[in-house]
Amino acid sequence: MRILILSDLHSNATALDAVLEAAKDRWDLSVCLGDVVGYGPDPNSVTARLRELGTTTIRGNHDKAVTGLMATEDFNPVAKAAVDWTRAELKPEHMAWLSALPKGPLETDGIVLVHGAVQDEDEYVFTPEQALEGLLDSNAGVTFFGHTHHQGGFSYQDAHLEIVQIRPRAMESFAALRVEAARRYLLNPGSIGQPRDGDPRAAFAIADLEHKVVEFWRVPYDVQVVQKRMRSAHLPEPLIQRLTLGR
Ligand SMILES: [Fe+2]
Structure with missing residues (x-):
């Protein structure tokens, strides 16, 4: 069974379309x-697209903020402005769907899904120190996390923690990670809608654990057409510009 792993879509429909086109016929079920x-x-x-696809989805901090489940006082002014704009824009039925999303960790189809860390859905996992607790505590050998918008992750075996540095190069669409049964993994598919690891292409992953492989994908999309829609919506300029850089 091949699982399409989506994260941090951040209201970017053009990037999501490019991801679904690239992943076409390569997956059996999808998670977010x-x-x-x-x-x-x-x-x-x-x-609407995630709902149509029937994607098993857990909530992120922006979903919580937009639906009023989390205060925005810890958000920077730019992120808060986008939360307020999104709240005014969302149709009630989508607002209701987002506010009912479960919290991670969620076990499904042999993997665990979290937004931030295993122990705290809002915590960022950037470093091996931050990854260790989740690697040890998760209920599955392979756990997927988002939130940092950085593709890659961590693995652990016999008291050794390793950084999984696996990102497709500029001319490649994907890089494959061989999954070892005795090793534990905390893997980030990267962000679809707002990458921050220096590669502006939309990021996602496809996991096929029966064949012991996770593919980390990058696909280009029309960034300028998204930036144009953001300018028309008067969304903050820094959010518009960072899409060009993937930072
Ligand atoms: Fe995010």
Whole structure:
């Protein structure tokens, strides 16, 4: 069974379309690690698409903020402005769907899904120190996380923690990670709607654990057409510009 792993879509419908086109006929079921909305210009169409696909989805901090489940006082002014804009834009039925999303960790189809860390859905996992607890505590050998918008992750075996540095190069679409049965993994598919690891292409992953492989994908999309929609919506300029850089 091949699982399509989506994360941090952030209301970017053009990037999501490019991902679904690239992944076409390559997956059997889909999951999403949260942050469906926030930042981008297309909260309704992105939410509608996930609902149509029947994607098993957990909530992210932006989904919580937009639906009022989390205060935005810890958000920077730019992120908060996007939350307010999204809240005004979302159709009630999509708002209701987003507010009912379960919290991670969620066990499904042999993997565990979290938005941030295993122990705290809102915590960022950037470093091996931050990854260790989740690697030890998760209920599955392979756990997928989002939130940092950085593709890659960590693995652990016999008291040794390793950084999984696996990102497709500029001319490649994907890089494959061989999964070892005795090793534990905390893997981030990267962000579809707002990558921050220096590669502006939309990121996702496809896991096929029966064949012991996780593919980390990058696909280009029309960034300028998204930026144009963001300008029309008067979304903050820094959010628009960072899509060009993937930072
Ligand atoms: Fe995010």
